Amino acid sequence: MNLFAIKEAILDILYPQNIACILCRQRVRDIDDKGVCRACADALPVIVPPVCPKCGRPVVEEGICNDCAYVLYHFEQAVSVLHYTPEIKQLIHRFKYGGVSYLSRTLGWWMVQAFEQRCNWNVDVIVPVPLHSRRQRQRGFNQSALLARELGRYIGVTVNEDVLVRKKYTSPQAGLSKFQRMQNLQGAFEVKAPEAVRDKSVLLIDDVFTTGSTVDECSRVLLEAGARKVYVFTLATGR
Ligand SMILES: [Zn+2]
Ligand SMILES: [Zn+2]
Numbered sequence: 001m002n003l004f005a006i007k008e009a010i011l012d013i014l015y016p017q018n019i020a021c022i023l024c025r026q027r028v029r030d031i032d033d034k035g036v037c038r039a040c041a042d043a044l045p046v047i048v049p050p051v052c053p054k055c056g057r058p059v060v061e062e063g064i065c066n067d068c069a070y071v072l073y074h075f076e077q078a079v080s081v082l083h084y085t086p087e088i089k090q091l092i093h094r095f096k097y098g099g100v101s102y103l104s105r106t107l108g109w110w111m112v113q114a115f116e117q118r119c120n121w122n123v124d125v126i127v128p129v130p131l132h133s134r135r136q137r138q139r140g141f142n143q144s145a146l147l148a149r150e151l152g153r154y155i156g157v158t159v160n161e162d163v164l165v166r167k168k169y170t171s172p173q174a175g176l177s178k179f180q181r182m183q184n185l186q187g188a189f190e191v192k193a194p195e196a197v198r199d200k201s202v203l204l205i206d207d208v209f210t211t212g213s214t215v216d217e218c219s220r221v222l223l224e225a226g227a228r229k230v231y232v233f234t235l236a237t238g239r
Contacts, residue, residue: 127161132169208237
């Protein structure tokens with residue numbers, strides 16, 4: 001066996017032909033250990049500056065965005081990893097509703113990389129945005145908690161999945177106006193164990209930052225429970 005044949009044989013074991021890229025679903029050779037092919041990895045819609053220094057959404061010019069000029073968010077700062085493109089939307093949809101929970105490995109890894117590059121934050125505890133218990137039973141898992149676990153494992157910060165609970169079964173936020181979202185979220189969250197966040201710097205994790213009303217309401221109740229600061233880190237955002 002020559003060297004090339006040996007390399008090919010090893011590659012066949014490491015990357016069997018029947019593994020498809022999780023994004024383009026093509027069965028190609030150069031798939032990385034997170035299940036993404038080279039072409040998709042290179043084309044990943046990573047958010048790069050300029051971004052709004054408060055909400056983390058992309059802006060045309062350096063500086064605070066139009067929304068943040070009017071809204072006073074409770075959190076210190078929000079950062080998102082990816083643009084919410086149709087491809088990323090579909091991927092997150094498969095993750096949340098398609099029962100493909102193992103995608104958290106890849107999505108979480110993207111979050112780890114971005115966190116290390118872009119978030120110069122000192123955090124004491126990671127808290128995922130909770131689902132209502134009924135919804136979590138239907139889905140089988142909380143997607144934000146899975147992402148939080150991946151991140152927590154890499155950066156060595158404890159994830160607390162019990163401190164923040166969703167006590168109100170809200171209708172999905174998609175399609176609602178900003179005002180309707182705020183109404184929908186009123187009284188939706190509760191801090192069950194304030195001592196777990198008191199005087200702590202909290203890293204709040206969610207999958208998508210849309211208007212920011214969900215993470216802001218979570219931030220509000222965490223601060224009310226005694227948290228010192230809340231930072232928000234989400235997988236994707238869009239305007
Ligand atoms: Zn691909
Ligand atoms: Zn902003």
